[in-house]
Amino acid sequence: MQKIFIIIGFIIGSLSNVMAQGSRASQPNIVLILADDLGYADVGYLGKKPGISTPNIDLLAKNGMAFTNAYAAAPVCSPTRASLLTGKSPAALKLTCHIPGMGMQTYLDKFNKGQKLKEAYFVDRLDSQETTIAQLLQRNGYATGFIGKWHLAGDGSAQSNDGIINPDLLPDKYGFDSNIGGCAYGQPASYFSPYKNGTLPDGPAGEYLTDRLGDEAVRFIVRHKDRPFFLDLSTYTVHTPMQAPEATVAKYKGNKYYAMIEKLDQAVGKVVGKLKELKLMDDTIIIFYSDNGGLQENPPLRERKGSLYEGGIRVPLIISWTNHISAEQISHEPVTTVDFFPTLLEAAQIPLPKEGQLEGQSLWPILSGERTTARQPLYWHFPHHRSGTELAMAAAIREGDWKLIKDFESEELYLFNLKEDVGETKNLQATETNKTKDLLLKLEAWQARVKAEMPEPNTAN
CATH class of the missing domain: 3.40.720.10 (Alkaline Phosphatase, subunit A)
Structure with missing residues (x-):
C-alpha cells in the first residue's frame, strides 16, 4: 500500500511539474x-x-x-x-x-x-x-x-x-x-x-x-x-x-x-x-x-x-x-x-x-x-506636435474603407475613402456629410469612453 501511495504521489508531482512548465500540445x-x-x-x-x-x-x-x-x-x-x-x-x-x-x-x-x-x-x-x-x-x-x-x-x-x-x-x-x-x-x-x-x-x-x-x-x-x-x-x-x-x-x-x-x-x-x-x-x-x-x-x-x-x-x-x-x-x-x-x-x-x-x-x-466576425472601428488619439509633419496633433477613426481625421488645432476634418484613394489626396468631408458626422460621433464617443487626455489652449504664448 505504501508503494501505491508513493507511485500516486510521483504521478501527481510529475503532472504538476508538466502543468507548471506548460503543455506543448495546447x-x-x-x-x-x-x-x-x-x-x-x-x-x-x-x-x-x-x-x-x-x-x-x-x-x-x-x-x-x-x-x-x-x-x-x-x-x-x-x-x-x-x-x-x-x-x-x-x-x-x-x-x-x-x-x-x-x-x-x-x-x-x-x-x-x-x-x-x-x-x-x-x-x-x-x-x-x-x-x-x-x-x-x-x-x-x-x-x-x-x-x-x-x-x-x-x-x-x-x-x-x-x-x-x-x-x-x-x-x-x-x-x-x-x-x-x-x-x-x-x-x-x-x-x-x-x-x-x-x-x-x-x-x-x-x-x-x-x-x-x-x-x-x-x-x-x-x-x-x-x-x-x-x-x-x-x-x-x-x-x-x-x-x-x-x-x-x-x-x-x-x-x-x-x-x-x-x-x-x-x-x-x-x-x-x-x-x-x-x-x-x-x-x-x-x-x-x-x-x-x-x-x-x-x-x-x-x-x-x-x-x-x-x-x-x-x-x-x-x-x-x-x-x-x-x-x-x-x-x-x-x-x-x-x-x-x-x-x-x-x-x-x-x-x-x-x-x-x-x-x-x-x-x-x-x-x-472564416472572417465571420464583423470588425470594429480602429481609433487613434495623438494630441502631440511634430515639427514639419502634417496631421500630427490629431485624432482619427477608420471604419471599413472610410477614414476620418480631426485636426485639434484647426478643428478641420479630413475624410478619405482609402479603397479609392490610399494616398489620401481627396478630402470628401464636404460632399460626404453624413459619413463625416457618423464617424466623428463614433470617434468622440470612443475618446470619452477611454477618457482620452485632450490638448488645452497654450496660454504661455
Whole structure:
C-alpha cells in the first residue's frame, strides 16, 4: 500500500511539474519580432521600394498571412509598445507620445513653444498595475524573454550613462523572466559595441547591435526549446542613428537605411533558421510587425512617422504558424495593435482577464479563413506636435474603407475613402456629410469612453 501511495504521489508531482512548465500540445511558442520605425514600404514582398532586400521576411510572408491594412496604435513608438503588451489603446493608458529621452519638461517646452494648443498630459512609463501579455503567459507556464528596445521606463534616458532611469520599470518587472537590452532608451547610444546599455553587456569592439540581438534570440530559443516560450524580440532597427557595418552599406552604395534593413532581415533569418533546425515551426506562432510608420518615405502612402496620415500608422504585419495558418495568404482586413492581446491568449488557451478594458478583437477568424466576425472601428488619439509633419496633433477613426481625421488645432476634418484613394489626396468631408458626422460621433464617443487626455489652449504664448 505504501508503494501505491508513493507511485500516486510521483504521478501527481510529475503532472504538476508538466502543468507548471506548460503543455506543448495546447500552448504554442510565440515569437514576436517588433521592428522600430520600419515603414509599410520597407519590405521586399510588397514591392514598393526597388532595391530593398528582405528575403527572410519575404519567405515568412510566403509561409503565412501578410496583412495589407495593418496599423500601429500610434504614429510613434512607446504608445504602440505599451498597447501591444496590455491590449489597451494608448489613450486609455495615458501614454500617447514617445517617452522623451531629453526629459519631459525639456520636451514640452520645446514642442509647445509657439503653438496654439499645448500637448495633452501623458505619462513616462507603463503603469505597473497594468496586466501584460507576458505576465499572463508566464503564469500559465511559459518561459518569457525580452530582447531589445523597451522604451517604457521613464524619461531623460539621453542624460543617463546606461539607459536605466528606474530598475523597477524594466521588462523583468512586467512578466519577463529575462531581459537583454531593454531599458529606457528610445534609440541606442550606438549600434556598435560598446553599447552603454545597462541591461546589455558589451560584446567585442565593433560588434553590431542587430546581429547581437539576433544571436541572443537564438540562444533564448535553444535554452527553452523543450517548453512553451514567449520571445519578444524588439529590435532597435531601423531607428536613428543611421549606422550599419561598412561592408553592408557599400552593397547599397552608401544607403545606410537599406543596409540596416538588411541586417534586420538577417536577424529574422537567424530566428526562423533556429526554429527550423530544432523542428519547432509547427509549434511556433511567428509575428513580424512594426511599431509605427516609416522614418522615411512610404509609397504609395502619404507622410511618415508622427502623422495620422497612412504613412505614419500603416505598417507591415505577417503572422505565420506552419500547418495551422495556411501559407501564401493575404488579408486586406484593417487590424491594429490591440488585437494581438486577445489573439495570443486564444492561441495559448488562456482566458481573457476580467479586469480592465480590452479594446481589440481576436484575429483568429481572419487567420483561419472564416472572417465571420464583423470588425470594429480602429481609433487613434495623438494630441502631440511634430515639427514639419502634417496631421500630427490629431485624432482619427477608420471604419471599413472610410477614414476620418480631426485636426485639434484647426478643428478641420479630413475624410478619405482609402479603397479609392490610399494616398489620401481627396478630402470628401464636404460632399460626404453624413459619413463625416457618423464617424466623428463614433470617434468622440470612443475618446470619452477611454477618457482620452485632450490638448488645452497654450496660454504661455
